[in-house]
Amino acid sequence: xxxxxxxxxxxxxxxxxxxxxxxxxxxxxxxxxxxxxxxxxxxxxxxxxxxxxxxxxxxxxxxxxxxxxxxxxxxxxxxxxxxxxxxxxxxxxxxxxxxxxxxxxxxxxxxxxxxxxx
Numbered sequence: 517x518x519x520x521x522x523x524x525x526x527x528x529x530x531x532x533x534x535x536x537x538x539x540x541x542x543x544x545x546x547x548x549x550x551x552x553x554x555x556x557x558x559x560x561x562x563x564x565x566x567x568x569x570x571x572x573x574x575x576x577x578x579x580x581x582x583x584x585x586x587x588x589x590x591x592x593x594x595x596x597x598x599x600x601x602x603x604x605x606x607x608x609x610x611x612x613x614x615x616x617x618x619x620x621x622x623x624x625x626x627x628x629x630x631x632x633x634x
Contacts, residue, residue: 587601
């Protein structure tokens, strides 16, 4: 590097008033996690309100396994997949092992829209 010129502006750290700001990475987490102000910089570089967690109704609280994002992530593109979800729960949450299906068992889900999968 010649004459203090860096190949990228702000590399390797950001600059304010010609001085390098070190430790700016923790500024990303201060507002999101309600942390105290950082001592690594002289001033805060943002001005927005810190949002507090909000209360959820106790009678409408559903768990992670009924969250639409989880249900969509653990299904197939055109339908439901209770076998894949059950295997994920058994292996990832309960730290168990799912044995292979015996050859004489029909592991297909019934294709009747009027019946539940229970």
